Amino acid sequence: MVANVSASDAFDDPAYRSGVVDLLGLLGLGELTGFERMAADAGLAPSLADKAALAGMAVTEFHHFERIRDRIEELGASVDEAMAPFREPLEQFHANTAPADWLEGLVKAYVGDGIAADFYREVAETVDPLTRQLVIDVLADAGHADFAVGRVRDAVAADPRLAGRLALWARRLVGEALAQAQRVAVDRDTLAALLVGGVDRPGMDLAELGQLFTRITKKHTDRMTKLGLSA
Template sequence: MPPSTDRPDPAGAPGGEDTPLALDDPAYREAVVELLGAIAYGEISAFERLAEDAKLAPRLEDKVAVAGKAAAEFTRVAPLHERITALGADPFAAMAPFREPIELFHEHTAPADWYEGLVKAFVGDGLADDFYREIAAFLDTDTRDLVLASVEETGHAAFVVDRVRAAIAADPRLGGRLALWGRRLMGEALTQAQRVAAERDALSSLLAGGADVPGLDLAAIGRMFTRLTERHTERMAELGLES
């Protein structure tokens, strides 16, 4: 995907020389704490979900691969908590507002079998990671680097693509069901994201911008969601599925 022209120039973003000014802004600090709280609880939830998915694995190799991904997700929580604490906030209080919407998403998208679990981990988590990468462009340098490290690919994607494509080749009917599943994941993810944005003013302000923090206008926000949708389509294609 080509770089977005909607992203601010790093020289004009909150990072670098502007970092102290940005972090001295209470509204910006609150927004960063909320963002890191959302990511941290998302990592914990991903750990729990992947640990459950590992129980559905048809082979021992698959079980080990998914369990390894779960462990990798959990190791990302501590640095996020440390950053929240450094900003003067309680990590558990920062995560609390996001527990309900994230758990609600998982409740509405509980996989029926091993393959739905694989697609959910690849497509659902990928969509969230893409969104956080978009927001990272508006953060101070230290926070931006932490967010990008938190959503860095762990190598699990190649495993998922291999397993799903092999299963579809063996049973082409599976492809239709998983394609519908991928569309449902996209719809549920957007619904919960809109809910969080509506309820968390500080977090949504990161996109809208403020006095010392560049943001996006409505048209640019629309283009951002277009990019997210396009990346979702690309991921579905990687799996051999129609979006």
């Protein structure tokens, strides 16, 4: 969609620039929140090895946030102001999905972060190549996906009764995550403009937006299979 458009040409459009700042603000807040959550989860880890692994992943998340912060500032925007519009919906998601234990926390990170990453990658398809590459880079898995899958599968193998509870928990998570993603996509005009236009207008129509969320749901089902849980 954006192969023939340079980053410099794209940013001549103030509306496009605002949309990219919004995208980076949303992604930056997600990375900063991810750092905080992984650091907190490390405190709940059942072993020192798990604690160290999560601490290392948290550091990687913070470095991703720093890259986004630096790019937002290069675009002449304030990182606080860029993230502020998304603070309430993200806090609402976390308030509605507080995990009860270590395993629920792992499933939440794997499922919730996965859905968020899928959404960011979909939006990144509508932006200039430099912005798209930054999004792809900061969404690179720090090892948390394999870590979560391994720990959950081991726990379910040891106690199969856990599978039903964790599957129900994951279904709740996907419902909350998709609701918040749709809310952000619809309520934030600048992000909506990226989705329906992007760099080289026009972009997606309403039917294609529906297909976007269908693709995200399909990827969630694939992740549930990897966890060994039914979607």
